[in-house]
Amino acid sequence: MKKLINSVDQVENQMITGMVKAYPGYLKKLDCGNVVVRAEKKTGKVALISGGGSGHEPAHGGYVGTGMLDAAVAGAVFTSPTPDQIYEGIREIATDKGVLMVIKNYTGDVMNFEMAREMAEMEGIKVEQVVVNDDVAVDNSLYTVGRRGVAGTVFVHKIAGALAETGADLADVKAIAEEVIANVRTMGMAIRPCTVPASGVPGFELKDDEMEIGIGIHGEPGTHRETLKSADEIVDILLEKILADIDYSGSETAVMINGAGATPLMELFILNNHVADVLAKKGIKVYKTFVGEYMTSLEMEGFSISLLRLTDRMKELLDAPADTPAIKA
Template identity: 75%
Template sequence: MKKLINGVESVEEQMILGLVKSAPDKLRKLDEGNVVVRAQKKEGKVALVSGGGSGHEPAHGGFVGEGMLDAAVAGAVFTSPTPDKIFAGIQAVATDKGVLCVVKNYTGDVMNFEMAIDMAKDEDIEADYVVVNDDVAVKDSLYTTGRRGVAGTVLVHKIAGAKAEQGASLPEVKAVAEKVIANVRTMGMAISPCTVPAAGKPGFELAEDEVEIGIGIHGEPGTTREKLSTADETAKKLLDKILADIDFKGQEVVVMVNGMGATPLMELYVINNFVQDYLKEQGVKVYDTMVGNYMTSIEMAGFSLTLLRLDDEMKALYDAKADTPALKR
């Protein structure tokens, strides 16, 4: 295993410290756990909290800042943060308007966030949550009941965060988050695995000419393992599954071409070249496109495609100001 780390036991904390030191005027780390919060606490508006296992950078700490998250809680690599650490994040950013937690649909994440919200309520903090389940690849997995939460989570952060910034109530922020969840779909693939530092070896094996279609962001198995084909053919397989899930025809969409950590931008732009042309052929109108690393899987090579079907409210909130280390608008 080759990693640019100082030790398996310190990688998550040093990663969070490095993130905070990259934007010390915007971010700070809590003393308790690997929790990133805004340097200047937001008051009088709903606070947004998210998080999950480390290894998905820039998610989630990179999306803390104006217009998006108020706190992000990082667990060990691919491991949900514990309820006490999540509660510490909630407690640090809670306002009199309440807290909304954005949770990816993995059993450990949902359970631990629910426990943390109960702890918050015991302290008279108004708190609620939504569960993101945008992955169309598989209905159930070793980690979930129902669909997994993947890169579409970033768009929930963006749009719900903008709604909160406007001063909306907790039920209003939750409603728009749920609207994004209902209209966002994602599917991914991998051409090579990643290595969790504590494991010291790749999470799975692929032959030189093999790819895994429908992969999860923790290296969970996908729907099929098949021979490597062209970028266009691979992107078409993912898009066809997404387009078959809900009706995007005639709709305006945000497109996210998301790298899994080790995929060069060159290849992501090659994929986007096809995606744009194919969506046009299918009668889908592209409102905006995001290309880059947003929800990764350490150094996995591969990509995911996300489509968000917009209405006027979501479009305006998507366009609203955001100022975070990983996303600015």
Template identity: 75%
Template sequence: MKKLLNQVERVELEMLQGIAKAHPQYLKKLPDYNVLVRAQPKTDKVALVSGGGSGHEPAHGGFVGTGMLDAAVAGAVFTSPTPDQVEAAIREVATPAGVLLVVKNYTGDIMNFEMAAEMAEMDGIKCMTVVTNDDVAVQDSLYTTGRRGVAGTIFVHKIAGAKAEQGASLEEVQAVAQKVVDNVRTMGAALSPCTVPAAGKPGFEIGEDEMEVGIGIHGEPGTHKEKIMSANDITDHLLGKILADIDYTGHEVAVLVNGAGATPLMELYIINNRVADVLAEKGIKVYKTLVGNYMTSLEMAGFSISLLRLDDELRALLDAPADTPAYKA
């Protein structure tokens, strides 16, 4: 294993310090917590707090800024942040309008964010939650009961963040976040595993001529292993599962082709070329496309495809201004 780090136990801390030093105009790190918050807080709107395990960069700290998140909480690599970290984030950014927690559907994340919200509410901070569960690959996994929350969460950050920035109520921001959850689906595949620094060895084994279909963002198993396919064939397989889950016919969609960390942009654009062609053949109009690393899995080679079914409200919020280190509109 080769990794550029100092001490394993300081990986998350030094990463967050590095992000804050790289983007001081956007965010700052709380002194005693692994939490990034907006450098210039806005106190007249609903605050958005999200987070999860480290190792998914630029998620989640890269999306702190105007029009998206007000705070991002970073747990240890692939590990849920603790309730005290989440509570610190809530208290730091809470406004009279309330706080929306965007939580991916992993058992530890849900439990710890709920505990933090309960502690904050005891002091009069109004909190609501939305849980993302966009992965169509598996119904249950090592980390979840029900579908996993994966890269489609980025659309929730963007659209709910835009709604909050416009001055909507907490109930309205929660409602539009839930609308995104109801209309976004994702599936991914991996060509290689990743290595958690503290473990020192790959999280799973895969043959040189194999791929894992339906992989999760923590390297947890998908639906099956099989021989590596062409880019078009694996794209067709993933899209087929997504399109079978929601009827996108006659709708405009937003597309996210998300890299898992070690996949070249060249390959992601080859994937997107096929995605666009398949959707066009099916009469599904692509309104906006995002290609790149948005929610990664350390150095895993692989990708996921997310489709968001749009209506007039979601389209306008997707286009609304955003200015963060990792996302600008």
């Protein structure tokens, strides 16, 4: 394992501390653990908290700030944060308008956030939750825990965060978050694995000419493995699955080409070049495109495409002001 770290057990702590030192105007770290909140608490609004394992930077700390999140909780690399950490985050940001937890659909994340919610509710804090499940690589059937929450989560942060910033009620903020979840679909792939520092070995292996289609953001195996193809052909494979899932025809969309951590922007633009062409050919309008690293998987080489079907209200909220380390609008 070759990584720019000091010691395996300090990875998360030093990452969060370094992030706070980079953005002192935006972020403040709580003493209790790897929890960041806005440098200045804003009252009179629904407070948004999200989080998950570390290793997805800039998610989730990078989305804390005006118009997006109020707190982000970072667990160990690729491991859900613990209930006590989440609870401290909730307590710190809670307002009388309530708290919305934005959870990615993983068994551990859901359990830990729900335990934290129970703890906060015992103290009289009003807490609601939404669970993001945008990954079309996973069958949404009785036989799985449902689809995983991946890069589409960033759209939930942006749009629900924008509505919360206006002082809207908890029920409305939750409703718009659910509307985004219902309208966003993502699919990813990888050509090279990543290594969790504490484990020291890659999470999976791929031969030089192989790729994993439908991979999750923790390097979990996807739908299948096949021989590496050209960028355009890979885009076709991913888009086919996304477009088959909900009807985008005639809709305006927001597109996210998300780098997995070690994919150069050059390649992401090459991928977007074809995404835009395919969508244009199918009569799907692109209202806004995001190309970059939004929800990474350490140094994995790969990317995901997210496609959000927009309403006029979502468009407004997508464009509404945001000022966070990772997204400014």
